[in-house]
Amino acid sequence: MRVIVQRTSQAEVRIDGEVVGKIGKGFMLLVGVTYGDTEADADWLAKKTAQMRVFEDAEGKMNLGLQDVGGEVLSISQFTLYADCRKGNRPSFINAARPETAEPLYEYFNKQLSEQYGLHVETGRFGADMKVDFVNDGPVTIILDSAER
Numbered sequence: 001m002r003v004i005v006q007r008t009s010q011a012e013v014r015i016d017g018e019v020v021g022k023i024g025k026g027f028m029l030l031v032g033v034t035y036g037d038t039e040a041d042a043d044w045l046a047k048k049t050a051q052m053r054v055f056e057d058a059e060g061k062m063n064l065g066l067q068d069v070g071g072e073v074l075s076i077s078q079f080t081l082y083a084d085c086r087k088g089n090r091p092s093f094i095n096a097a098r099p100e101t102a103e104p105l106y107e108y109f110n111k112q113l114s115e116q117y118g119l120h121v122e123t124g125r126f127g128a129d130m131k132v133d134f135v136n137d138g139p140v141t142i143i144l145d146s147a148e149r
Contacts, residue, residue, distance in 0.1 A: 001041040001105065002081045004030040005142040007054050011074040011134035013124040021122035026071035027052075028134045031109060032081030033102035034095050041146035042109040049073075050117035054140050062140075072120040073113055076132055077106045099127060 005027050012022040027049065055064040055071070066073070079102065083091035096102070103126045114121045124130045 001034065001037045001045050001109070001146045002032040003045050003049060003109075003144045004078070004081065005049060005052060005054075005140075005144060006030075006134065007137045007140035008074075008134045009137045011132070013074060013076060013122075014131045014133070015125055015128050021074050021124055023072035023074045023120070023122050025069060025137075026066060027073050028132070028136075029073060029075045030078040030081060031075055031106055032078050033097040033105045034082050035097050035101065037097060037101075037105055037146065039105070039108055042105050043112060044146050044149055045144055046109055046112035046116060048144055050113055050119060052142065054138075054142065066119055067117070072122065073110075074122045074124075074132075074134070075106075075110050075113070076124045076130065077102070077126045103127070 008028045010024055011028040012019050051065055053065045054062045055069045057063040079096040082096040083093055084095055085091050110121050110123055113119045
């Protein structure tokens with residue numbers, strides 16, 4: 001699994017013009033699942049995400065986590081994180097998990113953030129054409145990959 005973590009001051013996702021998820025300060029996450037991923041991958045990524053310290057403390061150092069700053073999460077499913085662009089100009093998505101595998105793991109990941117770590121999690125809709133708007137605060141962008149743990 002891969003998660004792109006982007007520190008944000010605000011974020012929202014719209015489907016057909018309707019806002020379906022909206023947060024203030026926190027993380028906007030892009031979440032991708034590949035074949036072979038398991039709940040153990042989702043658990044590891046949820047823990048890393050929830051405990052990541054990238055918010056500034058009183059001394060201006062990135063030393064605080066989501067819980068410390070009352071941060072929220074906007075989680076967006078993103079199969080294109082597994083695009084293979086090595087050949088030609090049209091990406092291949094063969095490494096992205098099929099929806100019947102990816103959706104339950106994506107939902108499990110979000111549930112872990114919410115139930116295990118007490119975070120407020122908003123989401124888009126799996127497989128939908130979404131419009132995501134956010135302000136990358138910093139900018140701070142971190143790439144997490146469970147295959148690299």
